[in-house]
Amino acid sequence: GALINGSKMFWMSKFDPKLAIAKFSEATVFMGVPTLYTRMLAEPTLTAQQAAHMRLFISGSAPLLIETFNDWKARTGHTILERYGMSETAMLTSNPCTADARHGGATERRGGTVGFPLPGVELRVMGDDGNLVQTGEIGGIQVRGPNIFKGYWRMPEKTAEEFTADGFFKTGDVGRIDERGYVNIVGRSKDLIISGGYNVYPAEIEGYINEMPGVVESAVIGVPHPDFGEVGVALVIAKPGAVVDAAQVLASLKSRLANFKIPKRCFVVSELPRNTMGKVQKNLLRDQHKSLFA
Template sequence: MNHNLYAALRAAFPKDLNATAIETDDGLFYSWSDLERASAMMANLLDSLHIPKGSRVAVQVEKSVEAVMLYLATLRAGYVFLPLNTAYQSAEIEYFIGNAEPAVVVCSSKNFGWVSKIAFKAGTQNVFTLDDNRTGSLLERAAHWSDKHQVVQNKADDLAAILYTSGTTGRSKGAMLSHGNMLSNAQTLKKYWGWKPGDVLIHALPIFHVHGLFVAIHGALLNGSKMIWLSKFDPKLVIAKMPEATVFMGVPTLYVRMLAEPSLTKAQASNMRLFIAGSAPLLLETFNEWHERTGQTILERYGMSETVMLTSNPYAADARYPGQTERRGGTVGFPLPGVSLRVQDDQGHALPVGEIGGIQVKGPNVFGGYWRMPEKTKEEFTADGYFKTGDVGKVDERGYVVIVGRSKDLIISGGYNVYPAEIEGYINDMPGVAESALIGVPHPDFGEVGVAVVIAKPGAKVDADAVVAALKSQLANFKIPKKCFVVAELPRNTMGKVQKNLLREQYKGLF
């Protein structure tokens, strides 16, 4: 049996290959046959370069359907796809190319000058361009090749993609995902999220990340579902497209931006059956307001570059948790079928229900390790094969998983553990507060203390001293931030996650 992920996706294409697979926001229609033929031509081009099986293809391009075709071509030809965030600059690209040693680099035409210089210097022989307007040397060269291509035979544990994690501490690490990791996860989610014939996905996420590239695209392709393709997120356009679609996946900021649009109503969202949120924590206020406005309950889930998806709030009844069909705000639901999840303390002891500790996971979706980092890989797995996620959380009495933060965000103040998410929850409930971030900064007496950084809702005034005073009546003294700052915005990465490392750097000299 061929475990090549593309073979499984291709087998799920609908019988009518002339039907629309992807409809773009600039009025283009791509059929299933277009995906099959164009990915075959690109695969033949890659094969013509006579690069070894398992060679890396590094890709830093703007979002386009052609970029998806290149991803499919890389899979079907048995190479390893390496998506790179479009925000990365030269020092970062130099590191990734030096570390991954790709045989092929594909970049935007506007970056060709500096990217090609880095690539050639690192020994990469082949550099192509691909732009989001269907131009570039990759397409020009691929046009000369046959549109028939035999999908390469792969084993389940053959490498399919390397995803560089965002590297908030030290150098980014390349998480190695196999064909089996990604296919098992896509099949599990197809069932768990109730994908059905006729589903249509609105795709408004970037495609250099697990969420947009794997969860969304694999989901639609494995179900033979049409995608409504937006080159970038536009709240008005997403809302306008809802009557033609049934599924939407987004990061929390996208939901916040749609809630600011008067056109978001129950009637407008009535054809939709599923709204999924992930990649960053969803505020309870957003969860509740979305339900009030649309009558729909957002399904929050949890995953990471190293594991694809790990847990999910229920779409429907889950036999493992009788009677628990509720999608609960502030939780990321249950471990997915096939995923084993546990919470342990620093000494490696299992913690009882409701106790906060390090989340560890095991399952067919969990990556094989970090690219060329055997020591780091060994460090991140337990003796019995569980991956230490670096997330801190608990499992409540009903089996729902609650994430309280990253272990590196944990603040140890005067010997006491302070979990930022707990304090942020209290601050976010205060009048006028839109969002907050609690960070730990060095302190001569306590070792480390909390500092709250807060953004106000539009038109609201928030008093920093009043925030601290209000917390004093609610929380133990060691949890109270020593300072609070009200700012215009919080620094975020492209997936909407607050970059606490930048805040820590900014405020580290306070005391």
């Protein structure tokens, strides 16, 4: 996008939060993953004055915590624009940059959502029965449009498996569309926990944990269990200087969620494994804890 637009770019050998913040006075747009925003929020040099020259902050590649969304707005005066895309599809949805006549002139960048489908993109949420779900209900996200790839290279069987008969691509993401048309990503279908026959969506539980005092971030994974098939395990990172009690985390969840959604164990950890894009590698966490209930 910057190349097509002829925009000047600042290149760095690695991400340095202090240096990035210093460059705000010379730049207008910053695109980053949520991890970069949290690292910059830890720097005292991040102020509204330092970000005054900036026009737009964009987040993608991983879910942006509502706390990060709110803290960034409070510190800089800027509202992060969160969006959603995949390697197979390019960009699919975005929160509004300006007023969008297609959605009633919506201008609000809503935290916890990835906005509306972009022009030309069709997006639907389907249930396990193959039918569209009702507004606000959770299901599998499917997309169709000129931005969608033609298929996986020399893998015709996988390509056929990932496309529906009417040409929609199965993203593998689980989400919902609210009453105003905003798309909410709940998680990846491969992260779904089926515990005692009930579907448990980790992102829902993580949302409650992340709201608890002293918590920076959490990850909920499913591991094998002899009675329930699978159960949830919560990994929680505490804020610097804060004390988070694992038993209290589970006790707090019990007052807010159905019992089948409550993780069976909780661990307070110093960090979560991430890939180079800042996404939490839940496959590594599942492998690490797979024998917990053996």
